[in-house]
Amino acid sequence: MGILVNPSTRVLVQGITGREGSFHTKLMLEYGTKIVAGTSPGKGGSYVHGVPVYNTVYEAVREQGPVDASIVFVPARFASDAVYEAIDHGVRVVVVITEGIPLHDEIKFVNYARSRGVNIFGPNTPGVMTVGECKLGIMPAHVFKRGSVGLVSRSGTLTYEIARELSKHNYGVSTVVGLGGDPITGLDFIDVYKMFLEDKETEAVVLIGEIGGDAEERFADYYSKLAVKKPVVAYIAGRTAPPGKRMGHAGAIISMGMGDYKSKRSSLESAGIPVAETPSQVPLLLREVLRK
Amino acid sequence: MKLYEYESKEITRRYGIPVPRGRVVENPEDAKRVAEELGAVVIKAQVLVGGRGLAGGVKAAETPEDAYAVAERLFSSTIRGEKVEKVLVEEKVCISRELYLSLTVDRASRRPVYLVSEMGGVEIEELAKKYPDKIHRIYVDPSVGYSDYMPREALQALKLPWTLLQDLANIMKAMYSIMTDYEAELVEFNPLALTCDNRLVALDAKVIIDDNSLYRHPDLQKLYGRDLTEYEKRAKELGFNYVELDGDIGVISNGAGLTMATMDSILYYGGRPANFLDIGGGARRESVKEAVKLMLTHPRTRVLLINIFGGITRCDEVALGIIEAVKEVCARKPIVVRMLGTNEEEGRRILREHGIEAYSEMDDAVKTAVELAKRW
Numbered sequence: 001m002g003i004l005v006n007p008s009t010r011v012l013v014q015g016i017t018g019r020e021g022s023f024h025t026k027l028m029l030e031y032g033t034k035i036v037a038g039t040s041p042g043k044g045g046s047y048v049h050g051v052p053v054y055n056t057v058y059e060a061v062r063e064q065g066p067v068d069a070s071i072v073f074v075p076a077r078f079a080s081d082a083v084y085e086a087i088d089h090g091v092r093v094v095v096v097i098t099e100g101i102p103l104h105d106e107i108k109f110v111n112y113a114r115s116r117g118v119n120i121f122g123p124n125t126p127g128v129m130t131v132g133e134c135k136l137g138i139m140p141a142h143v144f145k146r147g148s149v150g151l152v153s154r155s156g157t158l159t160y161e162i163a164r165e166l167s168k169h170n171y172g173v174s175t176v177v178g179l180g181g182d183p184i185t186g187l188d189f190i191d192v193y194k195m196f197l198e199d200k201e202t203e204a205v206v207l208i209g210e211i212g213g214d215a216e217e218r219f220a221d222y223y224s225k226l227a228v229k230k231p232v233v234a235y236i237a238g239r240t241a242p243p244g245k246r247m248g249h250a251g252a253i254i255s256m257g258m259g260d261y262k263s264k265r266s267s268l269e270s271a272g273i274p275v276a277e278t279p280s281q282v283p284l285l286l287r288e289v290l291r292k
Numbered sequence: 293m294k295l296y297e298y299e300s301k302e303i304t305r306r307y308g309i310p311v312p313r314g315r316v317v318e319n320p321e322d323a324k325r326v327a328e329e330l331g332a333v334v335i336k337a338q339v340l341v342g343g344r345g346l347a348g349g350v351k352a353a354e355t356p357e358d359a360y361a362v363a364e365r366l367f368s369s370t371i372r373g374e375k376v377e378k379v380l381v382e383e384k385v386c387i388s389r390e391l392y393l394s395l396t397v398d399r400a401s402r403r404p405v406y407l408v409s410e411m412g413g414v415e416i417e418e419l420a421k422k423y424p425d426k427i428h429r430i431y432v433d434p435s436v437g438y439s440d441y442m443p444r445e446a447l448q449a450l451k452l453p454w455t456l457l458q459d460l461a462n463i464m465k466a467m468y469s470i471m472t473d474y475e476a477e478l479v480e481f482n483p484l485a486l487t488c489d490n491r492l493v494a495l496d497a498k499v500i501i502d503d504n505s506l507y508r509h510p511d512l513q514k515l516y517g518r519d520l521t522e523y524e525k526r527a528k529e530l531g532f533n534y535v536e537l538d539g540d541i542g543v544i545s546n547g548a549g550l551t552m553a554t555m556d557s558i559l560y561y562g563g564r565p566a567n568f569l570d571i572g573g574g575a576r577r578e579s580v581k582e583a584v585k586l587m588l589t590h591p592r593t594r595v596l597l598i599n600i601f602g603g604i605t606r607c608d609e610v611a612l613g614i615i616e617a618v619k620e621v622c623a624r625k626p627i628v629v630r631m632l633g634t635n636e637e638e639g640r641r642i643l644r645e646h647g648i649e650a651y652s653e654m655d656d657a658v659k660t661a662v663e664l665a666k667r668w
Binding site: 023076077100101102103104105107108110111112114138139140143153154155156157158159160161164181183184188208210211213214215218235237238239240241242244245246247248249250251252256257258277278279280 | 342396397400402403404415416418419420421433434472475477478502503504507508533535546547549550551553555556557558560565573601602603604632633655
């Protein structure tokens with residue numbers, strides 16, 4: 001799905017000199033991602049793995065030309081500022097890796113981005129990857145094989161687990177999209193499924209959800225009304241989660257009578273989407289829906 | 293982070309929203325004294341768990357002597373497992389109608405939303421299930437904030453007379469200020485009472501603060517962690533995400549989703565998870581050791597299941613952490629390990645030297661842990 005990112009996508013890394021930023025810049029470069037610049041206020045003029053570092057996005061764009069996408073490794077309290085800086089300088093895809101950003105900051109910059117047609121992935125996401133082409137994230141690339149399954153998820157390691165199960169059964173992935181583990185995220189399942197529908201390479205979609213909120217229920221409702229659709233298989237984490245407790249992700253909490261496992265599972269199943277009991281069942285269910 | 297009712301009401305009062313007169317006290321003598329001032333009172337246990345009313349945490353007292361007796365009983369009780377340390381003694385209000393009004397964050401529209409219902413006094417969970425049509429929603433654009441049409445709309449939904457418009461407007465405006473000033477996830481009045489003399493009074497108040505914003509609110513940050521269990525507290529201090537459950541298979545994993553999936557698989561194969569413990573990404577030997585020690589000494593845990601998908605987390609670091617923990621703790625609980633990914637071979641070798649054979653498939657490890665828990 002080259003719609004989001006591809007080998008010619010020009011990438012900026014914000015917070016490139018930090019431990020995570022620098023480490024993953026190296027891995028992304030090795031994957032073939034075209035990183036043209038990095039920013040880190042006060043560290044301008046240096047290089048990280050050969051990538052020039054600038055103090056501001058303005059300067060990065062002026063020196064290196066426009067960038068299409070940015071990946072943000074900036075600490076939580078400065079992350080929203082980094083997002084605004086990217087959007088205000090024409091970046092159309094912003095991947096926010098940072099975890100722990102205050103909720104009301106997220107509400108503001110996510111609305112700001114959406115009103116300008118900018119796609120935000122995250123916050124608290126492993127990123128986005130067009131398998132074999134471009135990695136804009138922190139996922140371990142080797143577990144993903146290239147293929148025709150679209151992967152969209154609210155989680156990180158669980159996505160890798162399921163990608164590995166798919167690989168074991170010879171299912172490859174076209175694009176993997178991390179929506180983010182926070183209550184407010186830039187995109188949701190519906191947004192990304194629409195992209196998969198338009199993508200010629202994607203034949204089926206694996207949806208990895210979890211307790212909290214109603215994104216899965218809304219997707220089920222949307223899916224059941226579609227005339228033309230590609231098959232979907234789901235896994236939902238958090239069947240054993242008690243209400244009112246945050247399960248690691250800020251967004252994984254059953255609250256105000258919303259977001260429990262049962263509701264998600266039954267909504268998906270009544271929309272005709274099979275839900276796997278364990279990660280290892282995902283490829284088996286996939287085989288069934290693809291046979292139909 | 294949830295605030296207690298009395299804390300929420302202090303804020304509410306400061307923002308000009310009417311609340312009943314009252315005081316929070318820590319012993320029956322003081323409860324009696326407050327009742328002497330106020331006359332007939334309602335005494336409310338200050339706990340953070342939900343469903344307080346149904347659990348007997350709210351009682352009326354007509355005389356100061358009653359107040360003493362009621363408070364004494366509450367202080368010696370627990371509400372859904374939570375000990376009562378403080379009670380709020382409030383004047384009894386003559387209620388004509390109980391309404392529901394809250395301001396929260398709607399994930400779907402990514403905006404704050406007022407939830408308004410004429411059917412107050414019932415928990416919103418129940419209200420949403422039984423009468424979803426009776427909840428009116430007013431979405432707020434965060435770049436604009438509160439606007440005056442909102443109380444007009446809410447007034448209609450609440451079936452209140454126009455004479456109360458200004459009062460309702462003041463309340464809704466103040467709620468929005470509380471949400472933005474305190475970075476709240478929820479500001480809720482349930483019930484918001486229409487009194488017999490036609491006033492609007494917040495009989496109960498609940499404010500939940502966004503944990504991620506606490507660094508900007510040092511006075512609130514001090515309060516953080518007070519509703520955690522002993523093990524939740526210890527895990528928090530070590531920097532883990534931890535939640536207590538009631539099973540007997542201890543769970544340690546990396547990443548929230550995988551940790552939940554591990555717990556769920558335990559249930560699927562017939563066992564019961566004791567906890568949720570996510571060591572996060574890139575955990576080092578020291579922190580793995582602390583996590584394993586925590587669960588080895590956890591009283592309800594009979595078997596420990598460690599499920600690591602190595603990416604930035606290195607399997608050799610994990611293995612070393614496990615071995616060190618086992619050496620330091622004498623508990624002889626079986627440990628089942630599944631590890632995969634970065635430096636997997638080295639991790640396996642380290643474990644094998646100490647008699648632990650690591651699995652590479654999650655299902656196999658989970659099944660073994662469940663079997664062991666049954667036998668142990």
